[in-house]
Amino acid sequence: MLVNGQIADSISIEDRGLLYGDGIFETIICEQGQAILFDQHIARLQQGCEALELARQNETTLQSEIMDVAQGEDCVIKVLVTRGSRMRGYRYDANDETHTRIVYRSPLPEIPDTFYHQGITLGLSEYRLPSNQALAGIKHLNRLDQVLACRGWEDDYSEKIVLDNDGLIIEGTMSNVFIEMNGKLKTPVLLRSGVAGVMRQWLVEHANLMDIEVIQSELNLEDLKQADAIFVCNSVVGIWPVTKFIDQNFPISSNTRTLMTFIRDKLSNLYIAL
Amino acid sequence: MLVNGQIADSISIEDRGLLYGDGIFETIICEQGQAILFDQHIARLQQGCEALELARQNETTLQSEIMDVAQGEDCVIKVLVTRGSRMRGYRYDANDETHTRIVYRSPLPEIPDTFYHQGITLGLSEYRLPSNQALAGIKHLNRLDQVLACRGWEDDYSEKIVLDNDGLIIEGTMSNVFIEMNGKLKTPVLLRSGVAGVMRQWLVEHANLMDIEVIQSELNLEDLKQADAIFVCNSVVGIWPVTKFIDQNFPISSNTRTLMTFIRDKLSNLYIAL
Numbered sequence: 001m002l003v004n005g006q007i008a009d010s011i012s013i014e015d016r017g018l019l020y021g022d023g024i025f026e027t028i029i030c031e032q033g034q035a036i037l038f039d040q041h042i043a044r045l046q047q048g049c050e051a052l053e054l055a056r057q058n059e060t061t062l063q064s065e066i067m068d069v070a071q072g073e074d075c076v077i078k079v080l081v082t083r084g085s086r087m088r089g090y091r092y093d094a095n096d097e098t099h100t101r102i103v104y105r106s107p108l109p110e111i112p113d114t115f116y117h118q119g120i121t122l123g124l125s126e127y128r129l130p131s132n133q134a135l136a137g138i139k140h141l142n143r144l145d146q147v148l149a150c151r152g153w154e155d156d157y158s159e160k161i162v163l164d165n166d167g168l169i170i171e172g173t174m175s176n177v178f179i180e181m182n183g184k185l186k187t188p189v190l191l192r193s194g195v196a197g198v199m200r201q202w203l204v205e206h207a208n209l210m211d212i213e214v215i216q217s218e219l220n221l222e223d224l225k226q227a228d229a230i231f232v233c234n235s236v237v238g239i240w241p242v243t244k245f246i247d248q249n250f251p252i253s254s255n256t257r258t259l260m261t262f263i264r265d266k267l268s269n270l271y272i273a274l
Numbered sequence: 275m276l277v278n279g280q281i282a283d284s285i286s287i288e289d290r291g292l293l294y295g296d297g298i299f300e301t302i303i304c305e306q307g308q309a310i311l312f313d314q315h316i317a318r319l320q321q322g323c324e325a326l327e328l329a330r331q332n333e334t335t336l337q338s339e340i341m342d343v344a345q346g347e348d349c350v351i352k353v354l355v356t357r358g359s360r361m362r363g364y365r366y367d368a369n370d371e372t373h374t375r376i377v378y379r380s381p382l383p384e385i386p387d388t389f390y391h392q393g394i395t396l397g398l399s400e401y402r403l404p405s406n407q408a409l410a411g412i413k414h415l416n417r418l419d420q421v422l423a424c425r426g427w428e429d430d431y432s433e434k435i436v437l438d439n440d441g442l443i444i445e446g447t448m449s450n451v452f453i454e455m456n457g458k459l460k461t462p463v464l465l466r467s468g469v470a471g472v473m474r475q476w477l478v479e480h481a482n483l484m485d486i487e488v489i490q491s492e493l494n495l496e497d498l499k500q501a502d503a504i505f506v507c508n509s510v511v512g513i514w515p516v517t518k519f520i521d522q523n524f525p526i527s528s529n530t531r532t533l534m535t536f537i538r539d540k541l542s543n544l545y546i547a548l
Contacts, residue, residue, distance in 0.1 A: 001287060010284035011292065013275060013376050018285065018354070020417035021295030052418070053425065080292070083421075088380070090420040090447055091427055102287050106362070130404040131439070134422055142416035143294035144326070146364040148408055151327065153365055165405070173364055 001104040002065050015100055017082025021141035024048035025080045029236045033072035036268040037235050040198040048138045055097035065103045076106045116272040119243030119252055123157030125149040129164045129193040137196040149173045159232050164193050169219045175234045176200035179227035180253050185214040199235040210258050229253035238271035275378040276339050289374055291356025295415035298322035299354040303510045307346035310542040311509050314472045322412045329371035339377045350380045390546040393517030397431030399423040403438045403467040411470040423447045433506050438467050443493045449508045450474035453501035454527050459488040473509040484532050503527035512545030
């Protein structure tokens with residue numbers, strides 16, 4: 001674990017990351033110590049820094065710290081950047097580049113093979129995500145929405161869909177959602193809430209290489225129920241086919257299989273394909 | 275500084291308070307080591323624990339830790355309760371009482387006497403607070419709204435009003451707002467956003483003892499501009515009369531003076547009266 005480049009496993013209790021959630025983070029999977037989708041993670045991290053007027057990060061430093069911490073192993077690396085502890089109160093000085101940069105390692109998550117081979121069951125969270133253009137898309141440290149979206153989790157479900165106050169589908173609690181209709185993929189637009197996942201973004205940009213069209217649009221529960229197929233994804237777990245939404249069954253489509261193979265071949269062998 | 279009752283000035287970088295802002299806090303002013311409005315702060319803290327399904331706190335333990343840390347001095351004590359670090363990912367177990375309890379001390383804020391005697395100038399934040407019934411009123415650790423509401427702060431202003439997306443007045447960046455119309459006080463309802471301040475609540479409950487009526491209602495900028503008088507308050511600074519909103523002047527009303535004296539006499543000599 002590194003805090004501003006020094007070995008440490010704790011931070012000051014006066015850090016604004018703790019006091020206000022005043023910062024951003026990335027969760028990156030590493031294969032033999034190599035950060036997968038590194039450029040995309042860094043791009044989103046820099047966008048987050050810009051949105052919050054945090055100091056832009058030195059990419060070379062970050063990359064070398066991730067390699068230091070990953071130690072050549074398969075693991076998950078979490079990077080946090082907070083506004084540090086110099087300024088008291090909510091106000092901040094956009095010209096003050098003080099920040100706390102944390103890089104730490106966790107083991108790969110233990111995911112049953114069945115999640116990939118048989119698909120998962122998706123539930124519906126009762127929590128509604130608020131709309132907030134200023135924070136939409138950013139992976140910031142104010143994640144009570146996601147925590148509360150997990151309230152009362154039943155073991156029947158491996159992931160849950162979360163809607164906004166207008167009933168639009170935004171995302172899963174820790175993943176993005178894609179639905180297939182007539183051979184085309186659709187994924188919710190994330191202009192007013194939600195986290196624009198790095199895997200989602202990569203699929204939006206690269207699916208056309210496999211002759212698969214992806215459209216970002218407003219989607220509601222009716223769209224989901226009428227979908228030909230559904231999957232959820234993030235940059236750590238890859239793609240999970242959804243074979244059941246509450247009590248309605250869905251197949252694993254050939255497009256879903258194609259994309260599972262595509263991310264394994266193009267990005268990392270850690271992503272399980274069928 | 276105490277962390278779970280032990281002397282410490284840092285917490286684990288895997289604490290959910292840092293990772294997700296999964297916790298709550300109170301900021302309490304102490305006069306000669308005595309926590310002012312202690313019962314009200316604890317009541318709100320317990321409400322916050324309940325809303326987030328965090329373990330209720332032992333009030334005797336908290337009171338004794340605050341006294342330990344305050345050491346008989348005039349100071350500000352901050353109490354944080356987070357969900358600790360046992361559970362990975364957003365999910366949590368509502369039956370798991372693991373938590374991190376932090377109690378630490380800061381000096382009293384340095385506030386110019388003129389803020390009380392001549393009043394302050396109030397600005398208007400461009401940031402809009404999102405509506406979220408599940409989190410409204412709670413003093414949780416997701417405070418990016420307040421941080422962003424302070425963006426581009428001009429020195430002309432000592433506090434700024436923040437509106438919601440419907441243009442309703444919610445609060446100041448670090449205070450609650452009261453306006454006076456025809457001898458009655460009005461303060462925004464906080465059912466969809468905002469922090470229900472302890473001083474606000476105390477004034478709502480006790481102003482009638484001074485024959486002052488307080489109504490909680492929806493208020494917009496027009497109401498503010500047509501007010502006879504304005505003040506902002508919180509439990510650390512007491513009451514600041516507002517004598518200017520952007521470029522419009524307001525008097526310090528006799529009701530405002532009365533309440534400033536009232537909180538000094540009833541609550542603490544640290545609250546400055548005219």
